[in-house]
Amino acid sequence: MFEFSLTARSGRARTGLLLTPHGEVQTPLFMPVGTLGSVKGISPQELQEIGSQIILGNTYHLLLRPGPERVQRLGGLHGFAAYPGPWLTDSGGFQVMSLGHLRRISEEGVVFQSHLNGDLIELSPEKSVWVQEALGADILMAFDECPPYPASREYMRDSIERTLRWLERCLRAKTRPDQALFAIAQGGVDLELRRLSTEATARFDTPGYAIGGLAVGEPKEGMYPAVELSTRLLPERKPRYLMGVGHPEDLVASVGLGVDMFDCVYPTRTGRFGYALVPEGRMNLKLSKHLDDPNPIDPGCDCYTCQHFSRAYLSHLVRAEEMLGLRMLSLHNLRYLHRLMESARAAIQAQAYGEFAQDFAGKRFGPEVPEWFRKALQAGGHWA
Amino acid sequence: MFEFSLTARSGRARTGLLLTPHGEVQTPLFMPVGTLGSVKGISPQELQEIGSQIILGNTYHLLLRPGPERVQRLGGLHGFAAYPGPWLTDSGGFQVMSLGHLRRISEEGVVFQSHLNGDLIELSPEKSVWVQEALGADILMAFDECPPYPASREYMRDSIERTLRWLERCLRAKTRPDQALFAIAQGGVDLELRRLSTEATARFDTPGYAIGGLAVGEPKEGMYPAVELSTRLLPERKPRYLMGVGHPEDLVASVGLGVDMFDCVYPTRTGRFGYALVPEGRMNLKLSKHLDDPNPIDPGCDCYTCQHFSRAYLSHLVRAEEMLGLRMLSLHNLRYLHRLMESARAAIQAQAYGEFAQDFAGKRFGPEVPEWFRKALQAGGHWA
Numbered sequence: 001m002f003e004f005s006l007t008a009r010s011g012r013a014r015t016g017l018l019l020t021p022h023g024e025v026q027t028p029l030f031m032p033v034g035t036l037g038s039v040k041g042i043s044p045q046e047l048q049e050i051g052s053q054i055i056l057g058n059t060y061h062l063l064l065r066p067g068p069e070r071v072q073r074l075g076g077l078h079g080f081a082a083y084p085g086p087w088l089t090d091s092g093g094f095q096v097m098s099l100g101h102l103r104r105i106s107e108e109g110v111v112f113q114s115h116l117n118g119d120l121i122e123l124s125p126e127k128s129v130w131v132q133e134a135l136g137a138d139i140l141m142a143f144d145e146c147p148p149y150p151a152s153r154e155y156m157r158d159s160i161e162r163t164l165r166w167l168e169r170c171l172r173a174k175t176r177p178d179q180a181l182f183a184i185a186q187g188g189v190d191l192e193l194r195r196l197s198t199e200a201t202a203r204f205d206t207p208g209y210a211i212g213g214l215a216v217g218e219p220k221e222g223m224y225p226a227v228e229l230s231t232r233l234l235p236e237r238k239p240r241y242l243m244g245v246g247h248p249e250d251l252v253a254s255v256g257l258g259v260d261m262f263d264c265v266y267p268t269r270t271g272r273f274g275y276a277l278v279p280e281g282r283m284n285l286k287l288s289k290h291l292d293d294p295n296p297i298d299p300g301c302d303c304y305t306c307q308h309f310s311r312a313y314l315s316h317l318v319r320a321e322e323m324l325g326l327r328m329l330s331l332h333n334l335r336y337l338h339r340l341m342e343s344a345r346a347a348i349q350a351q352a353y354g355e356f357a358q359d360f361a362g363k364r365f366g367p368e369v370p371e372w373f374r375k376a377l378q379a380g381g382h383w384a
Numbered sequence: 385m386f387e388f389s390l391t392a393r394s395g396r397a398r399t400g401l402l403l404t405p406h407g408e409v410q411t412p413l414f415m416p417v418g419t420l421g422s423v424k425g426i427s428p429q430e431l432q433e434i435g436s437q438i439i440l441g442n443t444y445h446l447l448l449r450p451g452p453e454r455v456q457r458l459g460g461l462h463g464f465a466a467y468p469g470p471w472l473t474d475s476g477g478f479q480v481m482s483l484g485h486l487r488r489i490s491e492e493g494v495v496f497q498s499h500l501n502g503d504l505i506e507l508s509p510e511k512s513v514w515v516q517e518a519l520g521a522d523i524l525m526a527f528d529e530c531p532p533y534p535a536s537r538e539y540m541r542d543s544i545e546r547t548l549r550w551l552e553r554c555l556r557a558k559t560r561p562d563q564a565l566f567a568i569a570q571g572g573v574d575l576e577l578r579r580l581s582t583e584a585t586a587r588f589d590t591p592g593y594a595i596g597g598l599a600v601g602e603p604k605e606g607m608y609p610a611v612e613l614s615t616r617l618l619p620e621r622k623p624r625y626l627m628g629v630g631h632p633e634d635l636v637a638s639v640g641l642g643v644d645m646f647d648c649v650y651p652t653r654t655g656r657f658g659y660a661l662v663p664e665g666r667m668n669l670k671l672s673k674h675l676d677d678p679n680p681i682d683p684g685c686d687c688y689t690c691q692h693f694s695r696a697y698l699s700h701l702v703r704a705e706e707m708l709g710l711r712m713l714s715l716h717n718l719r720y721l722h723r724l725m726e727s728a729r730a731a732i733q734a735q736a737y738g739e740f741a742q743d744f745a746g747k748r749f750g751p752e753v754p755e756w757f758r759k760a761l762q763a764g765g766h767w768a
Binding site for chain 1: 459
């Protein structure tokens with residue numbers, strides 16, 4: 001019911017096939033975020049047309065609205081949200097820290113106030129697993145603590161140990177055999193703590209592992225040694241998921257180090273702010289210079305937006321805050337990341353990930369490739 | 385290039401074919417409103433899939449943003465907004481009165497302040513035609529004054545006469561032979577003034593006529609005698625367009641009197657407010673009673689929304705103000721009005737408009753059919 005097999009390698013980059021009860025997905029891949037059970041503005045049919053393979057739902061948000069029992073009665077996320085392919089849910093822990101008004105963190109779990117109405121709500125390993133079983137995703141995430149950056153070493157060590165005890169409780173609480181629970185390693189950018197957490201987490205032999213606690217404000221120079229160490233320590237034959245990462249350059253660098261899965265609100269959120277992802281970075285369609293440009297965002301893109309609309313029209317819509325503009329940029333941005341991962345998979349299968357990454361860097365950065373990017377690619381065996 | 389032919393009659397209701405340079409449309413029909421060059425949240429592909437035949441663009445809004453010369457350079461509305469079928473533009477007059485801060489109305493035209501930035505802008509018959517020629521729609525509307533309701537008889541009479549002089553200037557100003565200009569009759573609910581305006585307007589022999597100045601706040605008991613008189617006075621062989629009307633019951637009553645075309649923001653606006661159009665009226669999806677309902681909005685509807693989503697999911701999305709919910713309700717509501725007009729056309733072709741209208745009334749009103757509706761249908765020859 002849940003199997004992962006590697007299909008090709010190029011340096012430390014790899015492609016794989018992940019079998020889930022709701023379909024097979026090809027890695028490396030990017031997961032669109034469907035916070036409240038919808039990827040903002042995008043229909044299930046469009047997600048399938050642009051090559052989305054698995055959608056992430058947020059346990060924190062869905063716990064508050066519409067509630068897990070309701071989603072369960074309506075067929076789980078697959079039925080409720082009418083997206084029949086694979087789903088992954090996070091544990092709710094991260095949003096409790098970032099959105100909820102956290103009231104208390106203890107060995108038992110966390111107590112927080114809903115950001116909607118101030119209700120006091122508890123979340124624990126057992127409760128998170130119960131909620132995620134009701135939501136019915138194919139992949140569940142262990143309930144962990146993601147400490148803020150920076151945090152003291154003492155706090156980090158205590159938190160890592162508590163997260164490991166929480167992982168044990170999650171696994172004991174889990175009842176559904178048709179769902180896979182991924183463990184999450186923490187440790188921030190401290191390589192000793194990252195090693196401690198990753199090695200201890202890997203011993204649980206879960207069907208997949210997430211690299212947590214990164215992309216939370218630390219510099220890239222701190223983040224990438226932690227990613228590099230993580231993919232070195234995690235078992236080869238299990239999928240590796242770098243949580244909350246969605247900038248194109250981070251995807252290319254991390255795939256080079258052997259990461260298989262990503263998620264982030266970045267493509268849809270930046271789309272709603274009027275930005276389109278392009279090989280050179282981001283195009284700000286709010287700028288008046290686009291108002292007379294009859295070209296599509298990217299002549300090489302096969303998405304509906306680029307096949308039908310000019311920068312001029314999109315710029316007009318975005319400046320007037322028309323819903324169609326925000327929708328069309330979100331669609332393009334998701335397709336951009338899916339195409340990027342499709343190209344990465346093709347390059348890995350051709351044992352040519354280094355060329356792919358260097359070609360990407362040439363367009364994205366020009367002659368001034370940042371040190372962190374070059375070093376990550378070097379560590380992955382893709383750059384001399 | 386522009387022809388209208390009647391294809392069937394049932395009482396005073398009629399079906400027709402209207403040939404435009406960008407395609408043929410079947411009447412009676414409802415036109416979605418693409419205020420700023422997009423029907424809010426809906427793509428051109430979706431408009432075609434749900435059976436939209438002609439889209440209305442607002443001259444006032446497009447004059448302010450992105451500007452008529454820009455739209456012209458980018459291929460007119462057909463190219464700029466990537467909707468290749470027929471377009472109609474209004475004259476801008478109505479929005480100047482309702483949205484702009486009107487500064488002066490004179491024989492020459494109107495001077496108003498933009499609701500966006502306060503800029504002083506002039507609009508006259510010549511300017512309106514020039515803007516509409518640049519926007520490039522298939523059907524242009526004459527620049528008229530739509531007096532508020534209520535207005536004094538003296539004001540109305542002066543306004544009607546000025547609007548007739550403006551119509552003459554519009555026709556003189558028009559240069560493009562591939563665009564048809566429709567005249568607009570005014571007169572409010574005063575049947576003497578309505579007759580005066582309609583008879584004088586009809587003498588101009590334009591390729592189509594609009595019934596203006598209704599659905600601006602007057603009671604239905606005042607509106608329908610004015611519609612009835614209008615369709616009696618307007619030439620049989622020209623299309624008749626009742627402006628700004630989009631409630632299903634108004635469409636059914638007016639088609640019964642021989643109206644051929646309608647436009648309104650109602651289906652998209654009420655959708656963005658969380659309402660779905662159903663045979664019984666409107667379903668308020670914000671109500672918590674829908675949160676556990678696995679049924680579609682309307683099991684008889686063939687739209688993407690009803691084919692994929694439950695009331696429960698849509699209610700959740702609407703309550704959480706998720707863009708997908710607003711988009712899906714707008715899509716359903718437009719499809720609802722298009723299906724209503726498809727059924728009306730079929731009923732007219734079967735010489736059975738009375739049965740259709742009575743069946744509609746039974747679902748919409750139950751046993752208590754309002755007097756205005758029954759009277760309109762009686763006047764149309766559909767109700768004993």
